[in-house]
Structures are given as C-alpha cells and as structure tokens.
Amino acid sequence: MPSKHLIVGLGNPGPKYDGTRHNVGFQILDALAERLNVDLRTKDDAERGETRYDGVPVLLAKPLTFMNRSGDAVRPIANYNNVDPGNILVIYDDLHLDVGQIRVRPGGSSGGHNGIASVCNQIGTTDIPRLRIGIGSDFPPDRQSEYVLSRFTPQQQAVMEDTVIRACNAALAAVTNSVEEAMNRFN
Numbered sequence: 072m073p074s075k076h077l078i079v080g081l082g083n084p085g086p087k088y089d090g091t092r093h094n095v096g097f098q099i100l101d102a103l104a105e106r107l108n109v110d111l112r113t114k115d116d117a118e119r120g121e122t123r124y125d126g127v128p129v130l131l132a133k134p135l136t137f138m139n140r141s142g143d144a145v146r147p148i149a150n151y152n153n154v155d156p157g158n159i160l161v162i163y164d165d166l167h168l169d170v171g172q173i174r175v176r177p178g179g180s181s182g183g184h185n186g187i188a189s190v191c192n193q194i195g196t197t198d199i200p201r202l203r204i205g206i207g208s209d210f211p212p213d214r215q216s217e218y219v220l221s222r223f224t225p226q227q228q229a230v231m232e233d234t235v236i237r238a239c240n241a242a243l244a245a246v247t248n249s250v251e252e253a254m255n256r257f258n
Contacts, residue, residue, distance in 0.1 A: 075128040076246045077154045078103060079145055081163040081186040084135040092206040093138065093219040095231070096162040096186075099204065099238045100133050106239055107131075116144035125247040130154070138186040142193025149194060156194050160245050161187055161201045162238065164219065168205025171230040173238050175202050175245060175253040200250045202242055204234060 080100025088094050104111050109120035109131055118133040130152060134144035149159055157177075163186050168174060178198035181188035191197045207227070210218035223231055237257060245253035 076158045077130045079132045079161045090222050091220050095164045095204045099162050102235050141186045142189035145190050146193040164206045165203035166208045170207040170227045171234045172205035177250045
C-alpha cells in the first residue's frame with residue numbers, strides 16, 4: 072500500500088486574513104480540496120480532509136493555530152497518521168520570491184518564515200518538503216508585517232490565479248511522483 076502523504080497549507084484563521092499574502096497556503100489548500108472534491112472539516116487545531124489521488128492516500132490540512140504555531144497542529148496529524156516527514160508537503164508564502172513564482176524544495180532552512188520554522192521544530196527536522204509561493208517584497212523598511220497581511224493588487228491577483236493552478240499541479244506531482252520531479256517541472 073502506498074505511503075500516506077500530508078499536504079499542509081499555512082495561513083492565519085479568520086475572515087480578517089482571507090485573501091492576504093500570508094494566507095496563500097490556505098488559498099492553495101482550498102483549491103486542492105475543491106479539485107479533489109474533499110470536504111475540509113474542523114477537528115482539533117486544523118481543518119482537514121482525506122482522499123486518494125492516483126492511488127495515493129492524501130491528507131489535506133489547514134492549521135488553525137495561527138502561523139507562528141503551525142507545527143502545533145501539524146505534528147499531531149502527522150504522528151496519528153504515521154506520515155513520514157519526507158511525505159509532508161508544506162505550502163506557504165515567501166517574500167524572497169517575486170509574486171507568482173513557485174519553488175519546490177525537499178527541505179532546508181526556514182528562510183525567516185515562522186510558519187515553516189514552527190513545523191520543522193515540532194516535527195524535529197528541516198527535511199520537510201515545501202512549496203514556496205512568491206508574494207514579492209515591495210514594502211518600505213520595517214513594514215513587513217503590514218505587507219504580508221495586505222491583499223494583492225488587482226494585477227497581482229490576476230497573476231496569483233494562474234499561480235494557484237500551477238501550485239496545485241506541483242503539489243500533486245510531488246505526491247504522486249516525487250519532490251524532485253515536481254522541482255524539475257515547476258521551479
């Protein structure tokens with residue numbers, strides 16, 4: 072039987088954060104859930120659902136613990152379902168990439184992102200695959216928090232619509248083929 076995979080979209084819960092740059096992980100996870108016809112239900116500290124894709128068991132999760140404590144929700148889901156860290160794919164926003172760029176990686180440092188840092192800390196390794204979504208960095212000094220919690224411009228939103236589709240394709244390629252294949256196809 073194929074190993075179980077866990078795809079996690081990072082963001083902050085609540086309507087006030089919907090559509091913000093920092094919530095692109097949630098946006099992509101919602102698009103994946105819709106594509107795979109998965110109903111996400113709240114259980115403990117996450118919205119989650121389960122399905123099979125191309126014969127592979129896939130769990131989808133959106134931590135409801137706020138970004139900086141994402142790992143508090145991810146660890147129990149991974150542990151309960153016996154998901155190997157290499158089969159967890161975390162989707163999140165990245166200031167170091169232009170709006171719309173995506174980067175799949177097999178692991179590495181947090182790059183200053185508190186959400187992935189929390190997940191790595193709770194799981195106990197930085198060897199957790201990730202899908203980084205570019206949100207740009209066009210903000211004045213000392214305004215990073217305001218920027219990540221702002222919404223995309225209409226022009227950027229048009230770019231992000233295509234990015235969501237590509238990111239869903241990359242996530243599913245990482246699950247059914249490999250992180251390396253997803254890197255080769257989508258980076």
